[in-house]
Amino acid sequence: MELNQQSDWVARSLRSVWHPCTQMQHHETVPLIPVSRGQGVWLYDHQGKRYLDAISSWWVNLFGHANPRINAALKQQLDTLEHAMLAGFTHEPVIELSEKLSALTGHVLGHSFYASDGASAVEIALKMSFHSWRNRGHSAKQEFVCLKGSYHGETIGALAVTDVALFKDAYGPLLRASQTVMSPDARQATEGETAADVARRAAADVERLFMEKSDRIAAIIIEPLVQCATGMAMHDPLYLQLVRELCDRYSVHLILDEIAVGCGRTGTFFACQQAGIWPDFLCLSKGISGGYLPLSLVLTRDEIYQAFYSSDVTRGFLHSHSYTGNPLACRAALATLQIFEEDDVLRTNCIKAERLTAALQPLAQHDKVRNFRQRGMIWAFDAIDAAPDFSRRFFATAVEHELLMRPIGASVYMMPPYVLSDEEIDTLANNTLTVFNQVMAG
């Protein structure tokens, strides 16, 4: 009965649901897993089989599935106010969330503009940057700079500052050209070079471009510390300091996309805190709602806000989404921030990270592994001589070993929820080693 139910859901889903980021034909061979419920780090299918969500369901889940504290906050909010439009109206959850986020940036980024998905936040930051220059009389500043291997989302504007060929190439004719500069990815270090040396080289590339045409550049957009979607490419915080200085010197906005790396993922609440800098625009999404509801936002400085503040309506930022600042999503975010405060999450994560790094040593030392790397609650390594179908085979083998993992090309990574127990840490490390050995054996 359970088995039939499971295959029923699969058949019905394949008939009617067009799944994201998927060549649907692959499901002729790769399993589609119908999830019936989640609890903590585990997802359960209809047969009761469980999967450790080692990638936090696309990097969103911080405190586990069905978290009792977030659930309780949402249930209360549901009976109070489910939604109200944010133009002309406001409400407690969005106000409190904006105040708390402002405080987390030491009130440097004191204005929050809301949307739903990460890509929408990127669109907002790009539009705001361009429009604020225009309002200040610099309308020639229309170009954006992104990094090699960057990923900022799939909408047309966000895709234009993305540099992942697989996602971008098909839509090339639709996209506005952007400038691409060298990535500070520390894996590019040559013999005797440090990660900081690579950061300096990459910053010099930015300076070359700024010297040539900063009068036409509105902003540079960066995923600070870890470029996730290109395969967890990590860089030295020095890069962010150097680019911040260049942006100040050449009058270019710095947009930091912390959609994947914010909310404690890299060890500090915001990744840019490790460089001791603040951007002009900071994009947040994914983990901010604890992985519960679509919520994204752009935090920005008072001087940007003031560039729009006017008696002239057209100088305003006339951008909106219907669900902007949704009270349920904001309430989930407030509950998430409360857990950070109550549980001293950043400190506890350091202890968990040390334990998982130690447990992963057999993989770090494996003769088929290179570039084992870790920052905060992100781990990655690259398989040597991986077959072209490595990623798909890894996924399929992982589910047989109770793991949800989706390598990016030959880069295997883990971005687990922060609530892993010691036993779950050991399970994750041991099963990943088993899966890796099985897949590499062919």
Ligand SMILES: Cc1ncc(COP(=O)(O)O)c(C=O)c1O
């Ligand atoms: C750095 C970064 N920016 C933007 C996005 C897009 O977010 P969304 O998928 O919610 O549109 C992602 C998604 O993975 C991301 O990793």
